[in-house]
Amino acid sequence: MNPPGLPVCDDERRRASVRRAGLAGIDSVTVDPDQRGLTVTLFGAVPPGIDRYSFRIEGGRRVTGIQVVTATVQDSADGDPATEVHLALDRRGDPSPYRLLAVGDAFDSRYAVHEFGFRQQCPTGLDCRPADGPPPPPAGPAPPVDYLTKDYAGFRRLLLDRLALTVPGWTERHVPDLGITLVELLAHVGDRLSYQQDAVAAEAYLDTARLRTSVRRHARLVDYPMHDGCASRTFVCVETRTDLDVADPGELAFAVVPPGGPDAGPVITSDELRARGQVCFRPLEDRAIQFRAAHNRIELWSWGNEQCHLPAGATEATLCDGKMAEGHARRVLHLRPGDVLVLEEERGPATGALADADPAHRQAVRLTRVTPRIDAVEQVPVLDIAWDTEDALTFPLHLTAYGYTATLAVARGNAVLVEHGLDNTWGTGAAAPEFTAPDTGAGENDPWVGGKGPWVGRKAFAPVLPDTGLTWSTPFPDPADIAAAQARQLALLPDRARDRIRNLLHADSAPTANDQHTLTVLFGEETLRAVGLHEDHRRALATLLSRFDHFLDAGLRRLATLVRQARSGCVLSEEDVEWELVRSWGPDALAVRPGSPLLHGPASRALRTDPRSALPRLLLRPEIPAGDRPQEENGPGQHKGKPHRHATASDRTYAANSAPWKPARDLMGCGPRARHVVAETDDEGVVTLRFGNGRAGCPPVPGTKLRAEYSVGNGRAGNVGPEAINRIASHTLRPGGITGVRNPLPAAGGTDPESVADVRRAAPREPFRRLLRAITADDYAALAQQQPGVQRAAASLRWNGSWYEADVALDAQGSADVPREMLDAVGQALHRYRRMGHDVVTGPAVQVPLDVALTVWADPDHIAAHVKQAVLNVLRPGPLPGGGRGFFDPDALSFGTPVPASRLIAAVVAVPGVRHAEVTRLCRLNATGADTPADGLLRMRPLEIARLDDDSARPENGKLDLNVQGGR
Known part of the structure; x- marks a missing residue:
């Protein structure tokens, strides 16, 4: 701190001169926490002979005359000359400013005075550095500017008005004048900048965004997938x-x-x-x-x-x-x-x-x-x-x-x-467009060039497809459907093996060589020798059938693991099927291969499309120079029919470099080596390709040539009627022998791209529509009801003594019994939604068999037997001839659905030939004091479903007593 009255200047040169002259100066003064001492830091070495008389303290308002009691030189810890002196004081000072004066010729007079205060430990929140130089002069009045001006004409008018004030002598307004030219040029630049600012501000919000790309990205933030249509x-x-x-x-x-x-x-x-x-x-x-x-x-x-x-x-x-x-x-x-x-x-x-x-x-x-x-x-x-x-x-x-x-x-x-849709390479002379990734000089730090250092950002490589109307297609077959079908086929393998053994047991002849080979694959040669298959095949087959689970215990446990893996959505590859399942379960396991059409699902599912899960039919293949390709030892095709050659580093490099870029909806879940590309369609249908940045998605190496293969044809234009498709063509030859081409069914599923206005309305409400977590019992029931084959579900949270357990009861569509496969599939699906600490237990609904007795009076002109049969058809489970389901059909009854006697009577009276009907008994089967409820309503608990099959072979599923009187 400089003493008052001294000029403020940069004094580093003066300090160096003081050090060279062997003098010292006060650099800073620090007050001890108890305010009974000062630590004086000097620049230059501490002069010899320093004592308490070498310093004097002046100033103060209430406390004056403070004396230095002792002066102690503090040695440096690293052996350098001492630069600090501690001064002990006889008392504390007040908050007013003080000055420390160094006395003697050993101190430079320019730095022998230093101002300080005893309240250094009291923060004020202000900058302690003094202002540099004199305060700036007061600013003049700002020129009047109309900030609402946003167009060319307004900017031109403002510039001319300003020039009229600053240059009053210039009155030229003709267009050829140089001044007018500059004014109009500046107004044009201002208009462009103003438009750009408005456009950026508009695209920053969903309600005001105009570009389709901006709206898509805003909607993605709330997990709303804006779709670009779907092909039929x-x-x-x-x-x-x-x-x-x-x-x-x-x-x-x-x-x-x-x-x-x-x-x-x-x-x-x-x-x-x-x-x-x-x-x-x-x-x-x-x-x-x-x-x-x-x-x-x-x-x-x-x-x-x-x-x-x-x-x-x-x-x-x-x-x-x-x-x-x-x-x-x-x-x-x-x-x-x-x-x-x-x-x-x-x-x-x-x-x-x-x-x-x-x-x-x-x-x-x-x-x-x-x-x-x-x-x-x-x-x-x-x-x-x-x-x-x-x-x-x-x-x-x-x-x-x-x-x-x-x-x-x-x-x-x-x-x-x-x-x-039709491929862009389809037809004579057609060629796929090629794009070359620009080389922006990323340098040796680029991992795609030198392989070291972090990824260096470069200008975005965003090529544009020359065609519009890119085909967006729902994946077929869906990997989730394939995995579910594989799980079903895996679960059937043990039953098929048992049926094969059972057929061999009841056959008239001994097992053939092919049958013996299949049995050897299942059980092994040692097991077949132990049961004596070649001595007494019938006894051996009976033994294999009775001890099937014992002999194949390890295989069944491994099969159960694969079933759980497939139900979780993991598709078993061809290698897994060939090398494990076929060698363990025989040729029946070939039905589990992913390429089997049996796993593609029902035909009706193939015609259902979801535009929100659709991806573009697009593939970007890199062009690898011939010199970078691995050289085969014996030329192409050497592996065919010959021992497998181990893959070399050159093979692995070529396989990695030749992998195509495949489409993805976004790059957020992509790893740094994933070759994915995002196709973004604008309002005119122009498709721009967006690659990753090296952290999310792998970008092309600079200089790489990409060949774009895609399909064109999308939207409702493909929803043609039946018998509309009437021609067939081949890419390379003219197929012979074809006499007719027709589509018996209309094309369906074609959807136009979602409009921006629809996204603005739907996206903000999307987080409140979809259920992504199961917290309450109703959440578990709602998520279970979304699974295929489930008509309705109910759930309850139960404390099992250690944690909460979500008990989910299922009501299957079209059946009163719930298959075990559905229970496992729903339990697996709910596992990802469950709340932490909750266990999910799925089970069938509680079936409540009923005991119902009816008395029906038939018209005299109707045959009583026919009336009885018609009433039974209306009440029993199953479809009705004129449409609809029976009164006690499983699809008509669900959780907690009561059985009212009034509706039962109404259904019976509606049968032709019925004059009158009464319910004489309506209760649970084998209930004590069986009778009809007083209010005529048989109530069910939340997890109970009424059941009445009226099957004499299974009376435990409910019985119906029908007494028909009158008629003929």
Whole structure:
């Protein structure tokens, strides 16, 4: 601190001069916490002979004349010359300023005085540094500026007004004048900056954002996935004269060609497809396609009945499979589980005419079971087929009718699942666009170049696709559906093995070599030798069947682990199936391979699309220079039929560099090596590609050439009607033998991109719509009810003595019994939502069998037996002939649903021929004091479901006593 009256200046040069002269000066003064001493820091060495008379204290207002008692030189800890002196005082000072004076010739007079205060430990919150220099002069009045001016004309007017004040002599206003040119140029720049500020401010909020990209990112913050539409799907049936195998489905494309113009048949070239096709479709499945002439039209077998039909809800049928020749079945069908058939009403059941067929009576089903049989009466080979309950018929399908010999309904094979869109490389001369990642000179610290140091940020590489209308497709088959189907197939492996042993046990002959090989795979040679399979095969097979769980204990436990893994959503790979399951469970385990069409789910599920889970049909393949590729020892194809060569470092580098960039909805969950790209569509349909930054997603190496392969075709434009798809084309050749192409079912699922206005309305409410955590019992019930196959669920929280347990009761759709697979699947699904500290226990609902007695009076002109049968049909579980379900059907009753006597009477009285009805007993089965409640309402507890099957074979599920009086 400088003494008053001395100039304020930079004194480092003066201090250096003082040190060179051997003098000292006061640098700082520190007051002890008890204010009874001072620590004086000197610059330069402490002069010799320092004592208490070398310092004097002046100043003070209330306390003056403070004396120095002692002066002690404090030695330096590192051996340097001492620079501090401690002064002991006789008393404390007041808060007023004091001055410390150093006396003697050993001190420089410029630095012999230092001002200090005794209240240094009292913080004031102000900067202790003194102001540098004199205070600035007072600012003049600010020029008047209209801050509401935001456009070119306003800025031009303000600039001219300001110039009129500052340069009053300049009055030129002609446009060619240089001053006017500068004014207009500055006004233009201000207008552009103002627009940019407004645009940035508008895009910062969801309510005001105008760009689709900004709205998408705002919605993503509240976990609302804004979708860009979805492509439509349908099944196309191909008719052919000869059998045709297509190894690569990508070689085919289907189109809607309007009538008119040259018609050369259903097969067209790739050029004609692009020129004439209004809406194009491509196969969605990647497996090889086989077209069979026998699958063009397959008759449904009616077993010789004249009046035969498949009711609504049917899941089984029989097909005619050729004829008998010389006592042998000559079969023509090559159907397998996983194939798709389209059941179609070909003729009207009322008239038998082709024109009277109902086009709405068509449905695609995916086969789950195919069993060849022979009709012993008609001597015709037939094929029993079955499909999933999700594909159950939604309408009655008539096979035959009185007076008509022609078949009314048929099955169409050669069905291909297609999706709207066509690859950009499809067609003669088409080439995929290429993009090159720019080299921005990241340098040796770039891990993609030098492999060391942190990732250095570079300018964003955001190429733009040249085409609009990018196809957005829901993943098919969905990995979650594949994992669930694998879990079901794994759980069936032990039962299939038992059935195989049971069939061998009841066979007339000894096991064949193939059967013995299968048994060896299951049990091992040592076990088969121990049970004596080669000595007495029947006794050995009976032993294997009775001790099945004991012999295969380790395999069953491993299988249970794989089932739990699959139910959690993990898809078992081809290697897992081939190397473990097939070697442990035989050829039955081949049905678990991910590529099996049996795992693709029901046909109805393939036609359902969710635009919020859709991803673009896009792939970016890097172009690897030939010199960077690994050299094979014996040329291409050396591994085929030869011992496997261990992968080298060059192989691994090439595999990593050649991996394509795949689409993802966002990059937040991507690792630093994940090759994912995000496609962002703007309001004009232009697609911009966004890559990762090296931490979330792997960006392309500078200089990498990327080849974009994508599909074009999206939205409601693909929702064409039935019989609209009529042409087929091949990418490289013209397929022969095809006589017809048609889509019996309309294309569905095509959705246009979600509008910005819809996102503004829906996104803020999204966090309140979806349930992401289970806290209360109602939360567990609501989440369980969202699982497939669950009609309704109820839950309760119970303290089991150590922690809380969420007991979830399930009511299955269409059945009173809940399968074990559903209980395990729901429990696995709820595990990720459960509250910490809660255990989830799933179980079936508490079934309450009922005891009901009714007295019914029939009209005299109705037969009593017919009235009784009609009343039983109305009350018993099952579908009603005119639609609906029975009164005691499992789907009509759920948790806590009471059984009112009034509704029961109303249902009975509505039957034709019933004059009057009374409920004489309505209670729980085997209840004491059985009678009808006084208020006529039999109540159920929250986790209870009433049940009445009226099955004499299972009386424990409820009984119904029906007494019909009157009638004939």
